[in-house]
Amino acid sequence: MLNSVRFARNFGEYRVASLSKPSSHFRNLDFRRNCASRLTMEPKAEATQPHFRSGEMGFGLDEIHSLISGPPETGRNSFTALLELPPPQAVQLLVKEDFPAKHLPPPIFPSNIGLIDRASKRSFFASADNPPASNTILLASSSMKVEIVKQEPTDSQPHPNSASPAVSDQSPKSGKRKEREKKVKESNKKSKKVVANEASEDGGKKLPYVHVRARRGQATDSHSLAERARREKINARMKLLQELVPGCNKISGTAMVLDEIINHVQALQRQVEFLSMRLAAVNPRIDFNLDALLAAESGSSIDNDYMGMFTPTIWPEGQINGNRQLEYQQLWQGDELRQPGWSREEDTPNFITPETSHLSYDSSANSAPLHSSQLKMEL
């Protein structure tokens, strides 16, 4: 194993690239394939219905899905853990000069089993796992103990959380490691040396370190490695964002993508303002029939529920604008403020009608955790 290590080093090829480049390439393919398929599947729905885009997304939304479906705390863990996956793969600092011959090893990637499991579940990382796996056969020891050296303090949080079984029995050491990780650049060399020392000292005990390997022909000093790791992280996240924001896929270049993202966020915020103003003007009286809500699960749209809930009391404030339906469809693309007004006052009993709202969507998972009581509320 030592020979193979030396061999790999002498050969001069370091393989973070397997993680950062081809894997990202694979990721892109996965994303785009999924995105493309979903987008083609619902083009009309797209136009008429401001479909929640996360539903169409491929991979990136699996993260959000797992994030959302669980309670917030665990959601946070899985979310950040998942988001941490590509970067940690990229962010592995190889202990170079201090890499003594007797140093054990298995560095690399997925820094722990839990992450690996999650990664394998998502096709996203499955492709990324293979090349490093083949590579690490040379270097890997039997156990899954990995060593993580954190260049960035921001990474330090999920990793202590998701402790590998090997690390779990070394709480004092990991505590020390955490503290070490939090110091940024001055202590890099120190920590590396300490790592090496400790690794050489403790035969059986291994601390988790992240190894970043320099690609061929690139500078290998700690600063550029750290920078590269950071950049990889940022690029990974940017890709996720690109998938999320519509129309960002084709754009290349960080500035343009950021532009799109900013526009999107601004548009969403404007929409919130606009909608809140509209709701204020309508002044609906909400007869909250939650039993009806719960009952209206199978096959009916959530809009039914909303309609059932409402008996809009309309204040005489203007004319009925006939183009309002169109307006709702256009809302998604940015809108102009129109003063909503109705000229009638209505008082209808509570009822649920099966209607063909253009905003209907499937509410099959509508296992409403709402308590079944009846609220009456006037806005």
Next chain:
Amino acid sequence: MKSSTMCNSSVVLLKQEFLKKWIKGLHTYSNFNKNMSIMDRRKPAIKLSADVAIASTRKPATRWSRALMADILGTNRILVEQVLGRKQDMRAASGLMKCSKKILRRSSLIARRRVVPRRVTEPSSIARKLVKNRTSVLKSLLPGGEGMDEVSLIQETLDYIVSLRVQVDVMRRLAAGSLEESLCDHHQF
């Protein structure tokens, strides 16, 4: 399609949670808002309740939600109490205040750094300047975005966009539902 509906179900859960909390928040204003002033009273009430609701659904996890909550907590404490519930509110309030103070401190530090004007014509640095401009704009958009580094900024933006979409979607359906109802009844007569 299947996985999209699977994602949808989690999204639906989020929407329901948001709706619940929003209704709770709206309750607090239901007595006050019988007056007719749309812009002053009702719209901010609705918007605030919605913001508190959407922030509270993501509260423990993300910085933007904490910043948003802290911001609203400063002015409309009662609303937050109603939405969150008493006990949680106390716990949340202290945590949020600390976080927000940290954020404010960091942002002030950042603001104090003076930019030395330099003449740059290389394309890479121009690109970098553009990116920097946009990141600062993004930071200004995002609640609590000032004190973030680039990495977490992107993460937070991701989360924020998702939550904003949830908010917009639910509000839109609400508005649409009320509109549909009104139109139907209008036809009946």
